[in-house]
Amino acid sequence: MSLLPLIFTAGWASGINAYAVVLLLGLFGVTGLSDDVPEGLQRTDVLVAAAVLFLVEAVADKIPYLDTFWDTLHTVVRPAAGAVVAALLAGADDSLPQLAAAAVGGSAALVSHLVKAGIRMAINTSPEPASNIVTSALEDLGVAGVITLAIFHPLPAAMIAGTFLLIGLISIILLASRIRRYRRRRRERRLARLAAAQPG
Template sequence: MGTEILPWVFTTGWASGINAYLVVLILGVAERFFHVAGVPAALGRTDVMVVAGILFLLEMFADKIPYLDSAWDTVHTVIRPLVGATIGYLIGHESSSLAAAFGAATGGISALAAHLVKAGTRAAVNTSPEPASNVLVSTGEDVTVAGVVSLAFLNPWVAASIALLILVTGAFLVLYLFKRLRRVRSRYADWGARHGLTSEPPSDATRIPARPPAPETEPLEQRRRPE
C-alpha cells in the first residue's frame, strides 16, 4: 500500500475507537466479497466475520441504552485500542515489519484517542433526561464510521482528514459539555441552598469557633498561701 499505510491505519484506528466490531466487519466484507486491495486477508475469514457480526449486534443495542453504554465503553477501554493496533499491524505487515510496527502504534493510539472522546461524550449525554439523545448519538456514530471507512477504499487521505477533523472537533465538544455541565450543577447547588433544598458546609466566616479548653485546676497545696 506504500504511502497509503498512514491514512489507512489512522482511519481504521479512529473508527475502531468508536465501533471496533463494525470496522472489522466492513473490512472483512470488503476483502471477502469485493477483494479490495490492501485489506488484510485474515479479516475476511468466516469465523472472524461471524464473531465480529455478533459482537456488533450486541454493541448496537448496548450502545443505545443510557448508562449501559458507559459501562460498555469502560469494558472496551482496552479492547478498542487493541483492535485498532491489530488492524494497523495487519495492514502494515503487507509491506514490512517496520511498517507493521508503525501501523500497530498508529492504529492503537488513534483508537484510544477516539475511544476517550466517545466515552466522554456519552458520559455527558447520559445527563440528559430523555433516552432519545443516546439513540441519535449512537446511530450517528455507526453511520459516520461506516461512511468514513468506506470512503477510505476510494481515497484514504480524504477519509483520514475527515477522521482527524471529527476527532479534534469531538475533543473540543467533550470539554465544552463538561464545562457547561459543571456550570449547571453549580447554579443548581446555589439555587438549592437558597431554597433550603441542599445543604452546604458553613464558610469560614460563619463557622462556630471551637470552645477553648478549660483551665487546669491547680492542686490545693499550691493555692494555699504561706502563713
C-alpha cells in the first residue's frame, strides 16, 4: 500500500489538470528523479501530447465561460485520466491491485473535477476576468507543487491534497447560490438564443 498516497494525490491533481499530472510524472521519470513512474508515462509521444494539451488548457482555463465549457468537456477525461495514471502506477509496483488503484485515482479525480467546475461556475458570475486568471494560475501552481511533493514525500502530499479537497467541498456548499445563479443565467441565454432562432 506504499503507493496509495501517491495514487490519491495524482487522482486529486488529475481532476484539476490531468495533462499537467501526466507531463510532470513523465518528466520525473525520464529525468530519473523517480523510480515510481511507469514507462508508459515516460514515452516521448505521451509527453509531447501532454505538453501540447497542457498549453491549450492553460489558455482555455483562464477565459471566463470558456473555462466552464472546457470543464464540461473534461467531465469524463479527468476522472478517466486519474484512473489510468493510478492503474499504471500500481502496475509498475505491484503493491496495490490495479483495479483498486484505478478506483481510488478515478474517484479522487471525479470529486476534484466537480469541485473545480463548481467553483468556476461561481467565479463566472463575476463580471471581471481577473479572478479566472488568478484562480487558474493558483490551480496550476498547486498541482505542480503537490505532485512534486508527492514524488519525494507521498504521505504529506496526500494529506495536503485531502485538505484542499475538503476545503473545495466546503467552498461549493458556501457558493451554492452563486452556482445556481450561473446555471440559471446560462439557461436563460440558451432559451433566448432558441427564441431568436425561431422563424417569424
